[in-house]
Amino acid sequence: MSSGPAVRSTPIEGLLVVDLPLHGDNRGWFKENWQREKMVALGLPDFGPVQNNVSYNATAGATRGIHAEPWDKLVSLMTGKAFGAWVDLRPGPGFGTTATVDLHPGVAVFVPRGVGNSYQALEDGTTYAYLVNEHWRPDVVYTAVALDDPALGIDWPIPIAEAEVSDKDRANPLLADVTPMEPRRALILGAYGQLGRALRAALPDADAVDLDTFDMTDPGAYETIDWSRYDTVINAAAYTAVDTAEKPEGRVAAWAANATALVHLATTAARHRLTVVHVSSDYVFDGTREVHDEAEPFSPLGVYGQTKAAGDAVVSTIARHYIVRTSWVIGDGGNFVRTMARLAKDGVSPSVVDDQFGRLTFTTELARGIVHLLDSGAPYGTYNLSGSGEPASWYEVARDVFARCGRDPEDVTPTSTESYGEGKDLAPRPRHSVLDLAKIEATGFVPLPVSDSLDSYLA
CATH class of the missing domain: 2.60.120.10 (Jelly Rolls)
Known part of the structure; x- marks a missing residue:
């Protein structure tokens, strides 16, 4: 024997x-x-x-x-x-x-x-x-x-x-x-936001959940879903009103959506052996380092970043998890690039901060990277994911958008974070949001250059 x-x-x-x-x-x-x-x-x-x-x-x-x-x-x-x-x-x-x-x-x-x-x-x-x-x-x-x-x-x-x-x-x-047994599929939470729409396009066989009908902060809501149908849950939902999160009512809502809801999701994932994909943010860092890798300790400056860091900590306890950390997200909806394109068209000459640095992340790229992690069987854990290429300031991004829209980039005026924030009730923001992409690149995923995605987006 x-x-x-x-x-x-x-x-x-x-x-x-x-x-x-x-x-x-x-x-x-x-x-x-x-x-x-x-x-x-x-x-x-x-x-x-x-x-x-x-x-x-x-x-x-x-x-x-x-x-x-x-x-x-x-x-x-x-x-x-x-x-x-x-x-x-x-x-x-x-x-x-x-x-x-x-x-x-x-x-x-x-x-x-x-x-x-x-x-x-x-x-x-x-x-x-x-x-x-x-x-x-x-x-x-x-x-x-x-x-x-x-x-x-x-x-x-x-x-x-x-x-x-x-x-x-x-x-x-x-x-x-015999009709073959229906395979388990992915469930997208927050499927009608900017990222959710990109994920639905990238995963046409996935089921979609509208947060208007599924309250992630309510533990009872999780009992209404037949989890035996699913092997993966992709959480594309979050409270992202960074400035409002600093106010009393926003603080409560941010903690509920970005932290408490994930406790309920983690409990459900453990019970039903689900793989959970959760989207994180550069706001979990204070931005003092010029480039952030996955091992950097949390150091959030404001309430939004604090709630995202808490949510990351909860998701990291799930046996099968991918935390996908991203920055400067651009998708199908209101965002910085669309605002600059509209201002360029309308003849407006804006002032834009020139001392915050990062890379844009287009939701199509973010969705593509998430699908890659799931399909490739990459080791579970945290991965940075943004567009590739040289980092830029918001001011430089605005100039780039103006030029692509046929406006003189000199019509964009640089300003400091402090000057821009005078008289405004703004949350603190990290000065450096550049993410190190080496870990996800090692799995075989090559992020597209920001310039290429920006061409496609504006076209």
């Missing part, structure tokens, strides 16, 4: 066989049926089981399945012997692929969501147990396929015609008539 479990792959992607050591003596045997630390280290998903089910089969020939369930499961025998058969019923090139395994107490099989599961007892008194990571519900609809479909080519030890099979399982459809 081996000293620990071993994992084998199968023809079905994600279907894994675990060889379990049986530690026995004259009294019987003992096994570690699920040992999280050891098995995850060997390559099994950390699938978070919440329910343990047992199926007792009185006589040899009892045959169950083939059912694809909307959850992951780890199956094994407690007593007896069985023949296990699995069919991939997920959409994609693997649809219809089969795998079979001889089952005994020294073998377990990890079955991913959407893979049809079945077994045939080969001894009287065979006991089949399985851990699942969703609670069973009577309204669950299973994707199923006929046990004896010739297209599957499963060589049952006891022919299905002679086996003990339920009427329901005998009525299951042939593979050619």
Whole structure:
């Protein structure tokens, strides 16, 4: 006997066989049926089981399945012997692929969501147990396929015609008539803001949530969503009224939206094993460093930055998370570039601060980077994401926009932050907002130069 479990792959992607050591003596045997630390280290998903089910089969020939369930499961025998058969019923090139395994107490099989599961007892008194990571519900609809479909080519030890099979399982459809199980998808929160609209375009299969109907600050709202449909939540929602956040009513709203709401989201993510993508801000820094990397400690100057830093801290506790930190966001809605383009068209000559430095981030680029992180399987954690190229001041950006709009850039006048703020009730802002992009570039994502995105945006 081996000293620990071993994992084998199968023809079905994600279907894994675990060889379990049986530690026995004259009294019987003992096994570690699920040992999280050891098995995850060997390559099994950390699938978070919440329910343990047992199926007792009185006589040899009892045959169950083939059912694809909307959850992951780890199956094994407690007593007896069985023949296990699995069919991939997920959409994609693997649809219809089969795998079979001889089952005994020294073998377990990890079955991913959407893979049809079945077994045939080969001894009287065979006991089949399985851990699942969703609670069973009577309204669950299973994707199923006929046990004896010739297209599957499963060589049952006891022919299905002679086996003990339920009427329901005998009525299951042939593979050619099966609709593949719907895969889990992404859910976009704040899907109708500037970033949300870009994300919906980049992820057309994602579901969208309107914050007018889903209050992220209300813990009860999270109970209204069927989270079993989703594997990823992208939080594109935030309170972004930087100046209003300094006032009493704005302070309360900012903390509720940017911090408290994320506590509810983190609780939900832990319960349902969700990957969470959360968008952060350069305002979590005070701007004294000229370039900010992901390891820099928080040092927010104002209430908005403080609430964003608190939200980042909450999201960082989620097992599967991406914090995407960005700056100077430009998208489909009111923003600095559109304002400057309008002023250029209207013949206005503005004064613009020349002592705050950063790079623009267009929402199309931000959405593209988020999709890249999810699709590439990049390590979880925090990533800076902005446009690339030379940093510029707001004044230099304004001149650039004026020139592209056919106005003389000399019509833009430079001014200091202090002078611009005289007589105005403004929140403090970081002087330097340039983000180091090396970490996300190392994953294979190359941000577009700001100048290229600005051309496309103004066109």
